[in-house]
Amino acid sequence: xxxxxxxxxxxxxxxxxxxxxxxxxxxxxxxxxxxxxxxxxxxxxxxxxxxxxxxxxxxxxxxxxxxxxxxxxxxxxxxxxxxxxxxxxxxxxxxxxxxxxxxxxxxxxxxxxxxxxxxxxxxxxxxxxxxxxxxxxxxxxxxxxxxxxxxxxxxxxxxxxxxxxxxxxxxxxxxxxxxxxxxxxxxxxxxxxxxxxxxxxxxxxxxxxxxxxxxxxxxxxxxxxxxxxxxxxxxxxxxxxxxxxxxxxxxxxxxxxxxxxxxxxxxxxxxxxxxxxxxxxxxxxxxxxxxxxxxxxxxxxxxxxxxxxxxxxxxxxxxxxxxxxxxxxxxxxxxxxxxxxxxxxxxxxxxxxxxxxxxx
Amino acid sequence: xxxxxxxxxxxxxxxxxxxxxxxxxxxxxxxxxxxxxxxxxxxxxxxxxxxxxxxxxxxxxxxxxxxxxx
Numbered sequence: 001x002x003x004x005x006x007x008x009x010x011x012x013x014x015x016x017x018x019x020x021x022x023x024x025x026x027x028x029x030x031x032x033x034x035x036x037x038x039x040x041x042x043x044x045x046x047x048x049x050x051x052x053x054x055x056x057x058x059x060x061x062x063x064x065x066x067x068x069x070x071x072x073x074x075x076x077x078x079x080x081x082x083x084x085x086x087x088x089x090x091x092x093x094x095x096x097x098x099x100x101x102x103x104x105x106x107x108x109x110x111x112x113x114x115x116x117x118x119x120x121x122x123x124x125x126x127x128x129x130x131x132x133x134x135x136x137x138x139x140x141x142x143x144x145x146x147x148x149x150x151x152x153x154x155x156x157x158x159x160x161x162x163x164x165x166x167x168x169x170x171x172x173x174x175x176x177x178x179x180x181x182x183x184x185x186x187x188x189x190x191x192x193x194x195x196x197x198x199x200x201x202x203x204x205x206x207x208x209x210x211x212x213x214x215x216x217x218x219x220x221x222x223x224x225x226x227x228x229x230x231x232x233x234x235x236x237x238x239x240x241x242x243x244x245x246x247x248x249x250x251x252x253x254x255x256x257x258x259x260x261x262x263x264x265x266x267x268x269x270x271x272x273x274x275x276x277x278x279x280x281x282x283x284x285x286x287x288x289x290x291x292x293x294x295x296x297x298x299x300x301x302x303x304x305x306x307x308x309x310x311x312x313x314x315x316x317x318x319x320x321x322x323x324x325x326x327x328x329x330x331x332x333x334x335x336x337x338x339x340x341x342x343x344x345x346x347x348x349x350x351x352x353x354x355x356x357x358x359x360x
Numbered sequence: 361x362x363x364x365x366x367x368x369x370x371x372x373x374x375x376x377x378x379x380x381x382x383x384x385x386x387x388x389x390x391x392x393x394x395x396x397x398x399x400x401x402x403x404x405x406x407x408x409x410x411x412x413x414x415x416x417x418x419x420x421x422x423x424x425x426x427x428x429x430x
Contacts, residue, residue, distance in 0.1 A: 076398045078422065083369070138373060146369025149422075208399055213372075220373060221380070221407065279371050295371075 003207075004228055010203035011232030017196040018111050018233075019240030021059075024188035028246060028255035029115040031237075032059060032200070033108035034282035035099035035271075036256075038300065039307035040184050041165065044177050047304065048311035052182025056169040058190050060286060062197020064162040067205040067290025069198075076205075079155025081294025084144035087340055088295055091278035092285070092302020093309065094333045098130075098270025100307065100316040101263055101330055103256055105282045106211035106271060110230065112257065114237035116249035119257050119264050126265030127272040131215040134276020137341035138220065142277065144344060147295055155292030158300075162290075166194075183256055201290060210284040212275035256319065263322040263330060270333045277340055367404075368396040368423055375400040376407045383411055383428065393426040401426065 018031025030036060036053070043054030071077040099105045102123050104112060109127065112120035134142075168176050169190065179185040187193065203209065207229060214230035217223040241247040251259050258264070275281045278299050280288060285303070288296030310316040315326045322330075365382045367375035379393045391413075395401050401424040405415045408428045416427040 074398075078397065080369070080396075083371075138377065143370065143374055147371070148369060208402075216373065221376065223407070223410075225406065 004225065007207040007209060007225065007229040008232045010200075010207040010209050011229035012236040013203055014107075014200055014209070015114070015233040015236030016240060017200065018237050019244060019246070021188045021193060021196055022246060023244055024192055025186055026188050026193070027183040027186045029112045029117060030104075030108060030183065030256060031111060032283075033104050033111070034060070034063075034286060035096055035105035035303070035307075036103075036108060036183070038282065038303050039096070039100065039311070040179075042304045042307040043179075043184065043311065046175065046177055047308040049177075050311040050316075051177075051184075052179050053184040053311070054177040054179045055184045055187060056165050056176065057187070058166070058169060058194035059197035059200075061162045061166050061169070062194045062199075063201040063204070063283065063286045064158055064290045066198035066201020067287040068159040068162075068201075068292075070202045070205040071291040074206075077155065077292045079150040079152050079292045079294070080147040081150045081154055081298075083147040083295045084344070085295070085298045087144060087344070088278060088299045089302035089305070090336065091274045091340065092299035093306035094337060095271055095274040095278060095282060095299075096303040096306030097310055097315070097329055097333050098267045098274060099282070100310045101267030101322055101326055102271070103258065103317050106268070106275070107233070107281070107283055109268060110211065110234050111237050112254070114234050114247075115241050115254075116247045117254040117257055118249065118251045119254060119259060119261070122261045123264045123268040127268040128215055130269035130272025130274075131212060131276055132219055133269070133273045133337075134341070135216055135219045137345065138216075138276065141345045142341055143346050144277075144279070144295075147293070150294055154294045157294070158289035158292070158297045201287065204283065204287045205290065208284075210281050212272060212281040212284070215272070216276055258317055258319055258321045260317070260321045263317065263327060266330045266334070267317070267322075270330060270337065273334070273337045277337065363391065365391065365393045367400060368394055370395075370400070371397065372399050372403050376403050379404045379428075380407055380411070383408060383413060388430050390427065390429045393428060394420070394423055395426065396423045398424075400424075
């Protein structure tokens with residue numbers, strides 16, 4: 001009961017902070033968007049050259065460092081890794097690809113919905129279908145294998161990189177790209193965004209808040225624990241948007257969004273599917289990175305590579321919609337996810353019992 | 361079937377799936393589940409409690425040994 005209250009408080013804090021960050025300058029319905037922010041960081045480092053989405057987002061830095069400090073304090077920091085790094089890297093890429101088709105990670109999907117963006121209402125069932133596809137494989141014994149103990153150097157790599165990004169943000173050397181227009185130029189003050197990231201990092205580390213786990217655990221176990229946090233994000237952001245005048249229901253003309261419903265749906269199917277196979281949504285990967293998990297850090301690297309790939313080749317969605325090449329990426333991503341899913345089913349004691357349903 | 365379910369190095373939901381299967385097969389008696397992270401410790405404990413089992417957690421070096429009984 002106490003745990004349930006805590007995760008609701010954590011979700012509510014995320015929803016409230018998201019509204020405040022938008023009021024203070026973040027793009028609308030983008031108080032938090034882990035995929036967007038990791039993409040912006042990728043651009044700021046010059047790994048993609050989409051001039052409108054380049055910024056070293058302090059929220060991401062704060063999430064990793066907040067989780068790191070908390071994990072360290074409660075003695076949950078542990079350097080681990082080595083569980084299918086290549087596949088995790090690819091899953092990170094695919095998760096980012098799907099998110100950049102829809103224009104948002106699952107967290108931003110919830111925030112877009114709370115802002116009245118009805119395109120997110122189409123993406124949500126797509127996301128659920130993706131998570132359900134992932135659970136199909138989990139039930140049949142899908143695993144990326146065990147992680148191993150790693151050296152502490154490996155565990156500190158993620159928090160160290162976060163500090164490097166923070167120094168680069170403050171020093172702002174000429175080789176770092178900062179958008180002068182577009183979403184990348186819209187940001188709440190550094191102290192506020194960094195503080196929000198740190199706070200959510202602490203809360204998410206303690207509660208294990210995960211936008212994928214919220215849906216997955218209902219499908220697998222009828223366990224609503226994580227869903228309470230997910231729902232709290234939506235409810236508080238919705239109320240906050242209503243009070244501050246950011247609630248604007250409709251499909252057309254929504255901020256940093258497009259109306260290609262099929263691709264909104266399928267883009268989030270890719271994200272949900274990839275998140276289950278990778279063991280966490282984009283935000284959760286940042287938290288686990290802070291806890292010293294190399295398997296999560298490599299997934300984040302994959303997300304960065306995915307962002308570079310999607311923007312360098314013009315595949316990402318835009319307010320104009322999804323290009324034919326971007327549509328192919330969605331199809332290819334789904335195919336790759338099925339290959340990874342089927343290719344990593346290991347026999348469990350009771351796996352294979354019962355009727356095997358068709359995969360698609 | 362009492363026994364030890366070794367979930368070290370696995371991250372959730374895999375330890376929960378393994379533990380639930382073991383508990384369902386055992387249906388009573390005692391089952392030991394070994395996990396290597398706090399998330400798995402908490403999630404397996406919650407799952408076992410919801411299935412009506414008692415859980416006793418012991419720290420075993422860096423790992424956790426969950427003695428689950430009904």
